[in-house]
Amino acid sequence: MTPSDQPKKPYHHGALKQALVLAGIEILESEGLAALSLRAIAARVGVSHTAPKNHFDGLRGLRTAIATEGFVRHAAFMREGLSISAPSRKARQEAAMQGYVRFATTHPHLFRLMFSTEDCSFDDPALLEAARQSYAVLAGISERLDWDKSSAPDAQRRAELMLWSMVHGFATLALAGYVWPEASTGVPLTITQIMPDFGYLE
Amino acid sequence: MTPSDQPKKPYHHGALKQALVLAGIEILESEGLAALSLRAIAARVGVSHTAPKNHFDGLRGLRTAIATEGFVRHAAFMREGLSISAPSRKARQEAAMQGYVRFATTHPHLFRLMFSTEDCSFDDPALLEAARQSYAVLAGISERLDWDKSSAPDAQRRAELMLWSMVHGFATLALAGYVWPEASTGVPLTITQIMPDFGYLE
DNA sequence: ACCCCATGTTTCCAGTGGAAATATAACTGA
DNA sequence: TCAGTTATATTTCCACTGGAAACATGGGGT
Structure with a gap:
């Protein structure tokens, strides 16, 4: 039983690959290509900036x-x-x-x-x-x-x-x-x- | 009279503005747009990376x-x-x-x-x-x-x-x-x- | 029940553009 | 000639970037 009521963030995202692509498109639409950094995309999904490495070949x-x-x-x-x-x-x-x-x-x-x-x-x-x-x-x-x-x-x-x-x-x-x-x-x-x-x- | 025979590099370039543009084109042709950084261009001309600031509005x-x-x-x-x-x-x-x-x-x-x-x-x-x-x-x-x-x-x-x-x-x-x-x-x-x-x- | 390994994190590093303070020298006018 | 001003270039610093490497986590297969 978790020690508190707050929803525990799972260590594994589950559908990170697709989530990163969608987050990237959102950033693209709102802030442009220059803002489409690895760190910005990862942050929007709530993940470290090196996590995408497991699904994509870098930025x-x-x-x-x-x-x-x-x-x-x-x-x-x-x-x-x-x-x-x-x-x-x-x-x-x-x-x-x-x-x-x-x-x-x-x-x-x-x-x-x-x-x-x-x-x-x-x-x-x-x-x-x-x-x-x-x-x-x-x-x-x-x-x-x-x-x-x-x-x-x-x-x-x-x-x-x-x-x-x-x-x-x-x-x-x-x-x-x-x-x-x-x-x-x-x-x-x-x-x-x-x-x-x-x-x-x- | 200069203290030695080696050509002394003048503090002021003289035609830095044009030199930077030409150096930039050379880098572009040989290494591509990603390599066209302020520091790379300035280095090729033999100047600090902030020198272009006097002639151009940033990169x-x-x-x-x-x-x-x-x-x-x-x-x-x-x-x-x-x-x-x-x-x-x-x-x-x-x-x-x-x-x-x-x-x-x-x-x-x-x-x-x-x-x-x-x-x-x-x-x-x-x-x-x-x-x-x-x-x-x-x-x-x-x-x-x-x-x-x-x-x-x-x-x-x-x-x-x-x-x-x-x-x-x-x-x-x-x-x-x-x-x-x-x-x-x-x-x-x-x-x-x-x-x-x-x-x-x- | 165990261990493997896919998935994320932390930490570190070299590189970037730019801001701010400083150094240098060329130009200006008395 | 000689100061004072201004244009030009440097040094130093900072926040940010992508990636490498070592480590943590936990799900899934045997």
Whole structure:
């Protein structure tokens, strides 16, 4: 029987690995990437700063796991947009791309971490798989976006990479502050307005 | 007369500000962004780690100055490509974009720093001006790239931002390792192969 | 019942950026 | 010429970081 009524903190956390990732995301959202230290994350979970070592390969490993969860949510963002979109090809295309950009602008620090070579290990299998899932959503809407109708074996892949480059570049530039309000309208341009009209592919 | 023949190190450096920026770029190229510490830069110049304080606002200020120099070189890269390009619109377009991507792949750490909100102050006037010069090169080749031929006041701006998003996204994804060798050819796709053919604008 | 080992803690260390006080020398004007 | 001022650089100190190493804890398998 414990000597007092106060709930005794168990020595072993039980689900520390997941708890650390979630705590990391919270810190990221509220304080940014610079504040995402091993000590800060561990403290939020109520654990010593060396405890993560048992589950991740140092700070870089933990950050990689956080980025992995980021890709999962990123794909979900786009899929959610697709789920409420009109069925037309163009509408689905816009929905997915808007989802891509909206994720970046609503979770800027997480999005940056996801593409930060400095902070993540891009050869991590889990990260690669999560990123692949995210890419698959984009690839899905570009299946008939092959503007040159060539029969080259990489034509499909070129369409996907073109789309990905455009939306990713736009999101990145927007986060960096390079998409200012237009002088003529007072409102920044959107990814939809930027996209060339590939309607002739329909 | 100095008491000995050995060259006496002057107490004042003379051109410390520029020397720090150049030393920083060297460290960046050889060791990456993580190694770009105040102490490492100062040591390379042969100065104490607090000396930069007199010329820059802390590490962030120095990194911002390095990024500024990066934009200058970035613009020069593209202009150099343009200078040896064929005079056709399409050739000039490809030359500038290839210059953009080539700078990113040959100076990956510097390029990343230039767009890293975490490490630079994007409201710095000098940085903004340098970035504007770089943008101006891209804007120059997209002057007739208005695919929709609309008369909206932001049509030109939309063409520029579309082009910038595409090339910047491609460069960023390439640096992150997401532009792999194609299964069909064994060679990664290039920005030229990705670009839709806007020839109908000629 | 025992022991192994996965999981956390404590302690220590080298390294970081920055603040504050101090040293040096260049410039300024009488 | 020579002080006084100012720009530049140093020294010292501090809080913080990630990681290594030794140790503590207790759950789970035999």
